Amino acid sequence: MRVRWNPIVKKDLQIAARSMRISWGLFAYEAVLTMTFLLALAVIQQQTGSFYSDGNVYHHLIYLFPVLAIAQVCIVTLIVPVITASSISGEKERQTFDIMLTTCMSPFSIVLGKVVSAVIHILFYVVGGLPIMALSFVVGGMDWSNLFYFILTIVLLSVFSGSIGIFCSSVCRKSISAVVLSYVFYFVIFVLTFIPAIIKGLFVNKGAGETMLLWLVNPIIFFEEFFMQIMSGESLFAGNFEKGDVGFLTFQLARGKTWMFVSGACILLLSVLFLLAAAWKVNPMHTSSVRRPGKKK
Amino acid sequence: MLYINDLTKKYGAFTAVNHLSLHIPEGDLFGFVGPNGAGKTTTIRIVCGLLRASSGQVRIGGTSAPVGSREMKRLIGYVPDFFGVYDNLKVREYMDMYGSMYGMHSRDIAKLTDDLLELVNLSDKKEVYVDTLSRGMKQRLCVARALLHNPKLLILDEPSSGLDPRARVEMKELLMNLHSMGKTIVISSHILSELSEMCTSIGIMNSGQLITAGRIEDIMQQLSGGKRIHIRLVSGMETAVRILKEQAGTVVESVRENEMIITNQGTDEQISALIGCLIQNQVVLTGFYREEGSLESLFMQLTGGGGQ
Numbered sequence: 001m002r003v004r005w006n007p008i009v010k011k012d013l014q015i016a017a018r019s020m021r022i023s024w025g026l027f028a029y030e031a032v033l034t035m036t037f038l039l040a041l042a043v044i045q046q047q048t049g050s051f052y053s054d055g056n057v058y059h060h061l062i063y064l065f066p067v068l069a070i071a072q073v074c075i076v077t078l079i080v081p082v083i084t085a086s087s088i089s090g091e092k093e094r095q096t097f098d099i100m101l102t103t104c105m106s107p108f109s110i111v112l113g114k115v116v117s118a119v120i121h122i123l124f125y126v127v128g129g130l131p132i133m134a135l136s137f138v139v140g141g142m143d144w145s146n147l148f149y150f151i152l153t154i155v156l157l158s159v160f161s162g163s164i165g166i167f168c169s170s171v172c173r174k175s176i177s178a179v180v181l182s183y184v185f186y187f188v189i190f191v192l193t194f195i196p197a198i199i200k201g202l203f204v205n206k207g208a209g210e211t212m213l214l215w216l217v218n219p220i221i222f223f224e225e226f227f228m229q230i231m232s233g234e235s236l237f238a239g240n241f242e243k244g245d246v247g248f249l250t251f252q253l254a255r256g257k258t259w260m261f262v263s264g265a266c267i268l269l270l271s272v273l274f275l276l277a278a279a280w281k282v283n284p285m286h287t288s289s290v291r292r293p294g295k296k297k
Numbered sequence: 298m299l300y301i302n303d304l305t306k307k308y309g310a311f312t313a314v315n316h317l318s319l320h321i322p323e324g325d326l327f328g329f330v331g332p333n334g335a336g337k338t339t340t341i342r343i344v345c346g347l348l349r350a351s352s353g354q355v356r357i358g359g360t361s362a363p364v365g366s367r368e369m370k371r372l373i374g375y376v377p378d379f380f381g382v383y384d385n386l387k388v389r390e391y392m393d394m395y396g397s398m399y400g401m402h403s404r405d406i407a408k409l410t411d412d413l414l415e416l417v418n419l420s421d422k423k424e425v426y427v428d429t430l431s432r433g434m435k436q437r438l439c440v441a442r443a444l445l446h447n448p449k450l451l452i453l454d455e456p457s458s459g460l461d462p463r464a465r466v467e468m469k470e471l472l473m474n475l476h477s478m479g480k481t482i483v484i485s486s487h488i489l490s491e492l493s494e495m496c497t498s499i500g501i502m503n504s505g506q507l508i509t510a511g512r513i514e515d516i517m518q519q520l521s522g523g524k525r526i527h528i529r530l531v532s533g534m535e536t537a538v539r540i541l542k543e544q545a546g547t548v549v550e551s552v553r554e555n556e557m558i559i560t561n562q563g564t565d566e567q568i569s570a571l572i573g574c575l576i577q578n579q580v581v582l583t584g585f586y587r588e589e590g591s592l593e594s595l596f597m598q599l600t601g602g603g604g605q
Contacts, residue, residue, distance in 0.1 A: 005397070007397035011390075014385070019385055094382070094383070099377065099395070100398065102346065102375040103399055104399050104400055284349060285349050286349070
């Protein structure tokens with residue numbers, strides 16, 4: 001059976017591979033990761049030689065992995081909207097999007113192609129950063145399977161960030177507006193989802209209740225759980241909450257690895273919803289996506 | 298080939314296309330004419346599935362598939378008025394990408410690309426980056442791209458806008474070539490002289506309404522009420538006027554010293570017989586010719602002088 005590439009993925013990768021942008025991007029990514037590694041190593045060495053330390057550097061080197069991984073997560077989170085937010089609005093600006101819509105590709109295939117090319121783009125960076133990550137495994141004593149799980153979570157994060165970027169790109173006409181809107185969505189999902197639990201915890205004073213379920217779609221909590229599971233094999237929630245502190249459902253989900261998997265599924269589901277919304281938005285057969293054409297150039 | 302029935306497109310209170318009905322037969326080269334904002338592009342975008350109509354139906358080639366469906370898209374090749382390019386993409390890759398978007402296999406695309414690039418005279422540009430091509434070449438490439446999936450109907454929205462005279466001539470020749478191959482082509486253009494040279498029929502739009510559509514000669518004849526013929530003569534003016542007034546379907550419009558203008562609704566044979574009759578009655582003619590109306594004058598007349 002012959003595997004057919006999505007033509008948009010093929011085209012986007014072909015164009016990206018020929019531009020200097022990807023080379024400079026890769027260089028910057030590696031540079032930031034190397035700086036992070038060296039900085040973390042310096043801090044660990046300093047702590048090992050302190051008065052309160054047991055003097056065993058290997059007790060601290062294990063923290064190289066989460067530091068480097070969190071650095072990669074932060075970079076990916078920041079650059080994916082820049083890549084994807086200009087994907088559809090960029091096609092609109094170039095006036096190539098109309099031609100795409102007259103072909104046999106469905107709006108969902110177009111949107112999916114854009115996200116897949118963004119994920120592959122990110123994987124270039126992640127794979128390029130593997131030698132630096134490998135150092136944390138050599139001196140940190142981590143299992144190779146952790147690296148595999150880490151790449152999986154990076155793919156999940158790329159899909160999630162990419163779907164937000166694509167949705168914003170389908171809503172906005174200009175790429176810059178799409179990038180700004182993407183970061184607004186980030187703020188809502190990454191920061192504002194904490195607000196109900198904080199308000200309830202501080203002012204209502206009966207625990208956070210089920211408001212913490214909103215955190216299921218928050219990638220910060222997802223990665224916190226992921227790193228907790230890898231480093232200590234425990235959930236942060238399970239160790240810190242009593243039955244009365246949180247709602248019944250939250251308490252049940254906080255046991256073992258349940259939260260991490262359910263959160264991953266929720267993030268993936270939200271990504272699919274964003275993609276469907278983007279596909280609906282770019283489909284010219286939907287009335288709401290129609291606006292009166294402006295004057296010709 | 299293309300049936301548009303009672304098509305309407307509204308943007309709030311503004312009506313861009315107002316109850317448009319049109320039939321373009323197979324093999325026709327149809328010119329869409331109208332001033333800016335007449336609704337030509339809106340109509341084209343609806344037919345191509347890029348815009349949803351408020352009401353009305355569009356059918357292509359007898360298929361009952363809805364506008365925007367995959368089946369309908371396979372029947373249409375669309376060339377927009379503006380050619381957007383991707384940096385770092387070669388002509389061959391550009392064709393391959395769009396061929397893939399129609400679900401074609403790379404081997405078939407490669408073969409068709411060679412043929413189509415030859416047709417549009419770009420065979421030597423196959424390995425050239427698209428953004429380095431001239432505007433005329435880009436437009437011809439766009440036509441080749443639109444023909445890749447062998448559509449039944451080729452729709453071009455102002456294909457000559459922004460092109461230099463040479464590129465326009467090349468584009469015109471390409472379209473006439475495609476027409477001779479039996480393709481049904483719809484062109485929207487502002488360059489009326491060009492349309493009158495290549496189109497078999499036209500449709501004139503104004504303020505969202507189709508004012509008239511049909512063969513250019515038929516429309517001209519309808520508007521002038523017949524064929525205007527200029528007759529130049531040396532002597533026998535009175536005899537000529539008398540004979541012509543006696544003929545049914547002939548109106549003497551003006552009489553000057555050595556020239557008269559008549560309107561005749563008869564066939565070419567009847568006009569020929571009429572001229573013969575004048576000569577037999579000793580009217581000395583030095584010449585006669587039929588007045589050829591221009592598309593510009595027709596357009597201005599129909600759009601109330603408000604056009605371009």
